[in-house]
Amino acid sequence: MPEGLDGLSAGPLLDQPELPWKVAAFSQYPRSVGGKKLMGYSMRTDRYRFTRWENRNDPEKVAAIEVYDHVEDPAENVNIAADPANGELVKRLTEQYLKGSRGALPK
Numbered sequence: 001m002p003e004g005l006d007g008l009s010a011g012p013l014l015d016q017p018e019l020p021w022k023v024a025a026f027s028q029y030p031r032s033v034g035g036k037k038l039m040g041y042s043m044r045t046d047r048y049r050f051t052r053w054e055n056r057n058d059p060e061k062v063a064a065i066e067v068y069d070h071v072e073d074p075a076e077n078v079n080i081a082a083d084p085a086n087g088e089l090v091k092r093l094t095e096q097y098l099k100g101s102r103g104a105l106p107k
Helices: 011-015 084-098
Strands: 025-033 036-044 048-055 058-069
Touching: 036 058, 036 084, 048 084, 058 084
Parallel strands: none
Antiparallel strands: 025 036, 036 048, 048 058
């Protein structure tokens, strides 16, 4: 695999579909809002999609966080990240996201 890439081949799953696999999938998507260039980094778990919108020039500046519960809201109509009742969930998903795709590997 070329240097700098953070993926793993899912090839082994073709021969052994019962293998334990990652608990989350990761993606990214750029967009501009009000002249700000943002990069959205998403993590999809079995239940949630967590997206963190970062300033492309300063990734420490987080412009927004989105969390969607695919059990309660499969169409992703309600972002539950700002609800204080979900503070612990957002914290847990943020910690999981920060571990990256390597942190999502089976133990």
